[in-house]
Amino acid sequence: MEFLSLIIGLVFVNNYVLARFIGLCPFIGVSKKTHPAVSMGMAVTFVLTMDSFVTFPLYTYFIQPGPQNVFYSLTGTLGMPAAQEFIRANGLGEVLTIGTFILIIAALVQLVEMVIRKTSKPLYDTLGIYLPLITTNCIVLAVPLNNIAQVKAGGDWFTKSFPEGLLWATVSGFVAGMGFLLVMLLMSGVRERLAVVKVPKPFQGVPIVFISASLMALAFFGFAGMMGGLKANFG
Amino acid sequence: MEFLRQFRNGLFKENALFVLVLGLCASLATTTSVKNGFFMALATTFVIVCSNAMISLIRYYIPNGVRIPCFIIVIASFVMIVELLMNAYAPQKIVQALGIFIPLIVVNCVPLARAEVYAAKNNLINSIADGLGIGAGYTMALVLISAIREFLGNGSFWEIPITTAISSTDINALIKTPAVIAIGPGAFMTLGSLFAFFKWRKMRKERKIAEALLAATVPWEVGPEKKAAPATT
Numbered sequence: 001m002e003f004l005s006l007i008i009g010l011v012f013v014n015n016y017v018l019a020r021f022i023g024l025c026p027f028i029g030v031s032k033k034t035h036p037a038v039s040m041g042m043a044v045t046f047v048l049t050m051d052s053f054v055t056f057p058l059y060t061y062f063i064q065p066g067p068q069n070v071f072y073s074l075t076g077t078l079g080m081p082a083a084q085e086f087i088r089a090n091g092l093g094e095v096l097t098i099g100t101f102i103l104i105i106a107a108l109v110q111l112v113e114m115v116i117r118k119t120s121k122p123l124y125d126t127l128g129i130y131l132p133l134i135t136t137n138c139i140v141l142a143v144p145l146n147n148i149a150q151v152k153a154g155g156d157w158f159t160k161s162f163p164e165g166l167l168w169a170t171v172s173g174f175v176a177g178m179g180f181l182l183v184m185l186l187m188s189g190v191r192e193r194l195a196v197v198k199v200p201k202p203f204q205g206v207p208i209v210f211i212s213a214s215l216m217a218l219a220f221f222g223f224a225g226m227m228g229g230l231k232a233n234f235g
Numbered sequence: 236m237e238f239l240r241q242f243r244n245g246l247f248k249e250n251a252l253f254v255l256v257l258g259l260c261a262s263l264a265t266t267t268s269v270k271n272g273f274f275m276a277l278a279t280t281f282v283i284v285c286s287n288a289m290i291s292l293i294r295y296y297i298p299n300g301v302r303i304p305c306f307i308i309v310i311a312s313f314v315m316i317v318e319l320l321m322n323a324y325a326p327q328k329i330v331q332a333l334g335i336f337i338p339l340i341v342v343n344c345v346p347l348a349r350a351e352v353y354a355a356k357n358n359l360i361n362s363i364a365d366g367l368g369i370g371a372g373y374t375m376a377l378v379l380i381s382a383i384r385e386f387l388g389n390g391s392f393w394e395i396p397i398t399t400a401i402s403s404t405d406i407n408a409l410i411k412t413p414a415v416i417a418i419g420p421g422a423f424m425t426l427g428s429l430f431a432f433f434k435w436r437k438m439r440k441e442r443k444i445a446e447a448l449l450a451a452t453v454p455w456e457v458g459p460e461k462k463a464a465p466a467t468t
Contacts, residue, residue: 018419019419020264021259021260021263021264021422022260022264022339023260024259024260024263025257025259025260025344028256028259095315095318095319096315097338098311098314098315098318098338098341099308099311099312099315102307102308102311102341102342103308103311106304106307136307136342136344136347137342138260138339138342138343140342141338141339141341141342142335142339145335145338145339146335149335200431201434201435201438202431202432202434202435202438203427203431203434205434206256206427206430207427207428207430207431207434208427209427210423210424210426210427210430211423211424211427211428213423213427214420214421214422214423214424214427215420217419217420217423218419218420221419221420
């Protein structure tokens with residue numbers, strides 16, 4: 001049941017592009033035709049799933065305050081009780097998540113590109129140049145940060161215990177990517193229609209895409225009641 | 236003066252948001268009020284200036300193949316610094332409103348694009364000028380968007396209520412603006428309209444220049460007729 005509310009929540013209600021305004025650069029830049037749009041969506045989903053899977057244990061075991069932190073046991077064996085107490089209370093410093101996550105993402109994207117190029121050439125040709133481009137995409141950093149925020153808030157999607165949390169984080173990454181793919185698909189369809197319609201001159205190009213996106217976002221706002229309805233009907 | 240010229244470049248001619256179309260994510264999500272937009276732009280400017288300076292200092296030592304990861308590491312370290320600074324010195328409400336968008340300055344296209352295009356090829360002073368100019372232009376753009384959004388949505392500016400009693404999302408206001416316009420889709424519509432407005436102005440300027448050019452040149456028909464007339468008579 002929580003899976004369904006996770007899917008509805010991330011794909012429709014809190015869509016990363018339309019409701020949270022993340023991942024707009026490829027949304028505007030790549031959505032002219034359906035084929036590149038879908039390729040980009042699939043590439044982003046792929047990277048997000050692996051990314052959430054890797055960054056969640058990294059955060060839990062290296063940065064999060066508490067006795068499960070690797071540095072807790074390290075300072076324990078080195079015999080530094082003051083440092084150990086510091087690690088238990090404060091972790092390694094929340095601010096380090098930025099640097100470590102971005103390094104992991106860059107390395108991961110590089111690795112994924114190499115692996116795909118060697119194992120499956122058709123897939124590599126489909127994804128094309130979008131794979132390296134994803135490193136500087138807002139969405140691949142926003143989704144892990146959001147997973148971490150969910151853990152800290154202790155919301156009902158994530159538990160603080162590690163194995164279950166890892167499953168939720170990975171599924172959350174995959175579903176967020178699916179939401180991105182859905183919106184890219186919709187926008188590419190709309191833009192292909194817009195190309196043959198008379199658009200006022202100042203609005204041609206980027207502005208009309210934003211206006212269409214605003215109407216799409218308005219439509220997706222209609223899903224907001226689904227979360228409460230799901231809870232009320234299915235518990 | 237190279238410094239001033241590079242500074243002015245970033246304000247209008249190569250405005251980060253409206254001309255180069257960079258940094259869209261932060262510009263929509265953090266501009267719900269002028270205070271939020273201004274502090275976000277301030278943080279981004281800090282990162283741009285510092286990372287431009289650092290990258291122009293080490294530009295001869297970065298191997299060409301790994302320059303993008305190097306830039307990202309430099310930018311990430313300055314974003315970590317700015318996050319600590321904001322958590323310490325900025326008002327708590329603003330930090331909560333900006334949320335995850337301060338860490339997202341790392342993947343904001345603006346610092347990376349300026350590093351790649353300018354800072355890696357120019358000396359320290361010019362890179363700082365470029366950073367300041369781009370940051371100032373970005374600040375102006377963000378303040379513009381958030382002024383429109385805050386005024387139409389909440390009737391205030393910098394949280395000073397101007398027409399809040401008349402039109403705001405509060406239920407006691409005379410004209411209750413729906414939050415859905417002020418916060419969500421209204422952001423897209425504002426940005427689209429602003430882009431259209433600037434494009435219209437550019438089109439009008441180009442048309443005026445074309446008309447002035449046409450009026451200043453001698454029309455082609457005058458030449459051959461005048462030459463042909465004496466020959467026939």
